[in-house]
Amino acid sequence: xxxxxxxxxxxxxxxxxxxGSRTDEKYPRLIEQFQLLNLQPMVVAAGAWHxxxxxRDGRVCTWGWGRYGCLxxxxxxxxxxxxVVDALSKVKAVHVATGDYTTFVVSDDGDVYSxxxxxxASLGHNGDGDGQVWPSSVWSYVYILIDFVSLTWKERxxxxxxxxxxxx
Numbered sequence: 001x002x003x004x005x006x007x008x009x010x011x012x013x014x015x016x017x018x019x020g021s022r023t024d025e026k027y028p029r030l031i032e033q034f035q036l037l038n039l040q041p042m043v044v045a046a047g048a049w050h051x052x053x054x055x056r057d058g059r060v061c062t063w064g065w066g067r068y069g070c071l072x073x074x075x076x077x078x079x080x081x082x083x084v085v086d087a088l089s090k091v092k093a094v095h096v097a098t099g100d101y102t103t104f105v106v107s108d109d110g111d112v113y114s115x116x117x118x119x120x121a122s123l124g125h126n127g128d129g130d131g132q133v134w135p136s137s138v139w140s141y142v143y144i145l146i147d148f149v150s151l152t153w154k155e156r157x158x159x160x161x162x163x164x165x166x167x168x
Contacts, residue, residue, distance in 0.1 A: 006031045006041050006053065015080025016050055016064030022080060033081040037061065047098030052105075053082060058092030060085045060105055069133025070101040070116030076133065087135050088113065105135065112138040 007028035008017040015022050018031040034041055039055040050064030050071060061082035062071040069076055072085040088105060091113065095106040102116035102123065113135040114123040123131075124138035 006034060006044055008046075008051070014049060014065035014078045018051065018063045018080070018082050020081045022078075031082065033063075034061075037082065037084065039082075039084075043094075043096055045096045045098040045103075047102075048100055050098060050101070050103070051082075052096040052098050052103055054093045054096050054105075058094070058108065060088050060091075060093045060096060062103060065101070068101045068117035068131040070098075070103050072103060072115040072133075072135045074133050085135065091135075101131075104138075114138050 007030055008019070009025050009028045010017065012019070012021060012023045012025060017025055017029070018033060019025070019029060034053070039053070039057070039059060039061065041053045042056050043054040045052045049067065050062060052060060052062045054060055060072070061084050062073070063079040063082045064071070066073065066075060066077045066079060071079055071083070072087060073079070073083065074087070091105070091111070092108045093105045094108050097104045100117065102114065105113045107113070112124070114125070115132040115135045116123065118125065118131045123136070125132065125136060
């Protein structure tokens with residue numbers, strides 16, 4: 001089963017709704033870029049400032065605010081439409097989670113990659129807490145196979161969100 005359509009609604013700052021603009025949307029609107037990319041969304045994750053999707057073929061797309069490199073494109077630029085994370089081209093992703101300027105990707109063989117803000121060592125790397133603008137492997141799990149990552153958001157207001165419908 002795959003998600004037939006992905007819609008977004010709310011604040012469009014930084015292009016985080018994925019429609020190619022930075023305007024707000026009062027009603028759910030279809031994100032059309034997935035058709036252009038020939039990508040069938042399987043997993044959708046929406047953070048406060050950016051979003052991500054895993055396609056049926058394992059490709060990962062991100063869009064929105066690129067602060068701290070949370071989109072994984074090697075820079076801190078905003079993307080107003082979903083863009084494939086080329087640095088993960090050799091990885092078949094099965095899950096993605098987004099948080100405040102952080103993104104985590106789980107591969108089909110259990111490897112975990114993270115990118116974005118590394119404050120308080122939140123990316124799971126053995127570094128000094130700096131951010132990562134490129135996906136980087138989280139320190140190795142020898143005996144644990146990870147198949148799901150979940151992040152929580154601790155702000156007082158609710159984030160904008162994506163809505164998906166499953167294929168019947």
